[in-house]
Amino acid sequence: MTRDAGTRDAGTTGAGTTGAGLIAEKLRQAGCRHAFGIPGGEVLALMDALENAGIAFHLVKHENAGGFMAEGVWHAEARASGATAAPGVLLATLGPGVANAVNVVANAWQDRVPLIFLTGCVDASEAETYTHQVFDHQQLLRPIVKASFRASPGALSAMMDKAVGIALDGQPGPVHVDVPISVAEGATEEVLRPLPAGLTPADLTPAGPALEAARALFASAKRPIAIAGVDAVNEGAGEAVAAFCRAHGVPLVTTYKGKGLMDEADPLALGGAGLSPRADAHLLPLFKASDCILALGYDPIEMRINWRDPWSHDAPVIEIAATPRAHGMHGVRHLLASGVAAGLDALADGLSPTATWEGGEIADARAVLAAQFAPEPEGWGPASVFHTLREVLPAETVATADSGAHRILVSQIWHTAVPRGMLQSSALCTMACALPLGMGQKLADPDRPVVVFVGDAGLEMGLGELATLRDMRLPVIVCVLVDESLALIELKQRAGQRANVGVDFEGTDFPALARAMGGHGLWVDDAETLKREAQAALSRDTYTLLACRIGRRAYDGKF
Numbered sequence: 001m002t003r004d005a006g007t008r009d010a011g012t013t014g015a016g017t018t019g020a021g022l023i024a025e026k027l028r029q030a031g032c033r034h035a036f037g038i039p040g041g042e043v044l045a046l047m048d049a050l051e052n053a054g055i056a057f058h059l060v061k062h063e064n065a066g067g068f069m070a071e072g073v074w075h076a077e078a079r080a081s082g083a084t085a086a087p088g089v090l091l092a093t094l095g096p097g098v099a100n101a102v103n104v105v106a107n108a109w110q111d112r113v114p115l116i117f118l119t120g121c122v123d124a125s126e127a128e129t130y131t132h133q134v135f136d137h138q139q140l141l142r143p144i145v146k147a148s149f150r151a152s153p154g155a156l157s158a159m160m161d162k163a164v165g166i167a168l169d170g171q172p173g174p175v176h177v178d179v180p181i182s183v184a185e186g187a188t189e190e191v192l193r194p195l196p197a198g199l200t201p202a203d204l205t206p207a208g209p210a211l212e213a214a215r216a217l218f219a220s221a222k223r224p225i226a227i228a229g230v231d232a233v234n235e236g237a238g239e240a241v242a243a244f245c246r247a248h249g250v251p252l253v254t255t256y257k258g259k260g261l262m263d264e265a266d267p268l269a270l271g272g273a274g275l276s277p278r279a280d281a282h283l284l285p286l287f288k289a290s291d292c293i294l295a296l297g298y299d300p301i302e303m304r305i306n307w308r309d310p311w312s313h314d315a316p317v318i319e320i321a322a323t324p325r326a327h328g329m330h331g332v333r334h335l336l337a338s339g340v341a342a343g344l345d346a347l348a349d350g351l352s353p354t355a356t357w358e359g360g361e362i363a364d365a366r367a368v369l370a371a372q373f374a375p376e377p378e379g380w381g382p383a384s385v386f387h388t389l390r391e392v393l394p395a396e397t398v399a400t401a402d403s404g405a406h407r408i409l410v411s412q413i414w415h416t417a418v419p420r421g422m423l424q425s426s427a428l429c430t431m432a433c434a435l436p437l438g439m440g441q442k443l444a445d446p447d448r449p450v451v452v453f454v455g456d457a458g459l460e461m462g463l464g465e466l467a468t469l470r471d472m473r474l475p476v477i478v479c480v481l482v483d484e485s486l487a488l489i490e491l492k493q494r495a496g497q498r499a500n501v502g503v504d505f506e507g508t509d510f511p512a513l514a515r516a517m518g519g520h521g522l523w524v525d526d527a528e529t530l531k532r533e534a535q536a537a538l539s540r541d542t543y544t545l546l547a548c549r550i551g552r553r554a555y556d557g558k559f
Helices: 019-029 041-052 063-081 096-100 102-110 137-144 156-168 181-185 209-219 230-234 238-248 277-289 340-348 361-372 382-392 405-413 434-444 456-461 465-472 487-495 510-516 527-537
Strands: 034-037 056-059 088-092 115-121 147-150 174-180 224-228 252-255 269-273 292-296 317-320 334-336 398-401 422-424 450-455 477-482 520-524 544-549
Touching: 019 041, 019 156, 019 174, 019 181, 034 063, 034 434, 041 056, 041 088, 041 115, 041 181, 056 465, 063 088, 063 096, 063 102, 063 115, 063 422, 063 434, 088 096, 088 102, 096 102, 096 115, 096 137, 102 115, 102 137, 102 174, 115 137, 115 156, 115 181, 137 147, 137 174, 147 156, 156 174, 174 181, 209 292, 209 317, 209 334, 209 340, 224 238, 224 277, 230 238, 238 252, 238 340, 269 277, 269 361, 269 405, 277 361, 292 340, 317 340, 334 340, 382 405, 382 477, 382 527, 398 405, 398 434, 405 422, 405 450, 405 487, 422 434, 434 450, 434 465, 450 456, 456 477, 477 510, 510 520, 510 544, 520 527, 527 544
Parallel strands: 034 056, 034 088, 088 115, 115 174, 147 174, 224 252, 224 292, 252 269, 292 317, 317 334, 398 422, 398 450, 450 477, 477 544, 520 544
Antiparallel strands: none
């Protein structure tokens, strides 16, 4: 957990310190270096304080995008540290600013993203008679945050200690801090003390009868299989998971957010799962055939209905999870309340590797999955787009994916060797997330290439952030899959024999828009053009928009 307990001014406030200044300095202590949002009169003191504390404020076109940019920064910094990092910071003014951010705050809640959401508000005495744009921010946000605070004079330091700690501890998530104008602008005599140390999931180790029973089950297993998810990523447990699986011959399935916990080129890696019935048809039978299922930091909030009760209630399941689960999605025989790495160490301590899956089932499953998601035989289509870009772009490229049909397919095709090598909204599955996620990633890690996969509807939903991309001068590659349809919903309409209603739309000239908004844009209709232009984009000093025309119903039978 990144908390700079020894940063500047610990133990002092300095002359003229305001409430906003103290809040900003506490965020600086926590390691925060970027904040995102849109100004309003009620947050001007907070904006000044953030900048003065060394936290850069970035103007966005919509608060929703600002929250995803903050998440992108968090992923980049956590990847660099090998564990978790400072929470993201989103700033919104009262009323419409707060309301605009509800989607991204809910996403942080479901996708386990630490986010400090600072909002401005009028003083309580003012709110009794002044109602313009005024509503109860805390009441609106409480169902989708881990905690909500209202800043009060004399308790700002304690409040921020709690806010940062709660955002990072256990399963990370959003914490709301509502700051009245008088508190932000008023002077404070509070002392700036170091942030208290927090207990991380990695600090928890298993013991007792549950561990011994789990060890006995694993030691006797001939067909073990593991599924790992977002908690393993957030704990920085990728190396431990990969080493354990290789040492003991355990094939690994991940959630889409868990991709890269093991290099997906490894013979034991079975890729991501959760949304594709085609993939599930080959993965779920392996779990049913297993004599020891390992759930490693696995949170089924990422999974669709195929993963509800995926095995019998009394199946031989060992779960390693530091945070109690209350989802009801499946049964567990042995629960190890532990960090993932520590749990795996304890589970395998002293055990010798044995042969597993001697019938060749894992190699067969990998071969079938590769064939299922191969490029189109005709040489062009969404699968060809994803395969081509994976072939051309450097191995260290970070991909982001928006919600829609393309996300399911690209999540099966795009292989990554490291955690957080592919970013997406996999629990809330919200549209218009991919572009700002990619922007935040590039801002925090400018040397690593970034490719954004987005559908035409998703890009149109957040089109204004192309101007933010221009202003921030981030050379991101934006790959737009153009089919002029909400393809995933249209597929469901047809499957239910429903009429085509509200899913098709007219085409947009995306290359022209990109050029008008400071980028380089062009149409792409074949793999050779895509290869050439993607390579050229890597040396460009502005963003590149590749509008790949795939045509309607291009995803039929693909996932």
